[in-house]
Amino acid sequence: MGKLRRRYNIKGRQQVAPGPSKGPPEPPPVRVELEDQGTLKGVDASNAxxxxxxxxxxxxxxxxxxxxxxxxxxxxxxxxxxxxxxMLQKLSEVQVSEAEMRLFYTTSKLGTGDRMYRAKE
Known part of the structure; x- marks a missing residue:
């Protein structure tokens, strides 16, 4: 909706892509040597x-x-x-007996064939 409205200063709002510059090539980076430290690199001679x-x-x-x-x-x-x-006494009261534990079968071996194809006794 806002893009269709005519704006003021159209030429000033337009963004122009920078073209290829034909200026002089960039000078090599500046190096500064300090007494207590090594050398420092700068951007160029005009910048601090x-x-x-x-x-x-x-x-x-x-x-x-x-x-x-x-x-x-x-x-x-x-x-x-x-x-x-x-706590140990309460746990021992609700613990499953050894005879009942032998009736259980581990689920990790379900469908592996060992128990599936066993003949009924």
Whole structure:
């Protein structure tokens, strides 16, 4: 919609692609030698050279160390032992018996042929 509207300063808005330049060839890059450092390369003689900064680098603060865990007290250790014993007892109550475990068949071997073509006993 906006492209159809006539705009002011049409010639000024047009972007012209740069044509081939027939100017003199570019001069070789400028090199500057410093006393305390090696050589620096510049763009050309007309542009300013970029010199190394004199600002000191900031050192980062070391990361905060994780708090070391304190050993459990006797009271906490006894409480933990009691909780572990209760959990193990509850797990043993709902655990499948060994006879039932033998009836199960692993699913990783399903369809491999070993169990598929076995004759019924």
């Amino acid at each position: 050279l970029v010199l190394p900064g004199k600002k000191k680098k900031k050192t980062r603060a070391p990361p905060l160390s994780k708090k070391e865990k304190k050993p459990l007290t006797k009271k906490q250790r006894k409480m933990l032992q009691r909780i572990r014993a209760e």
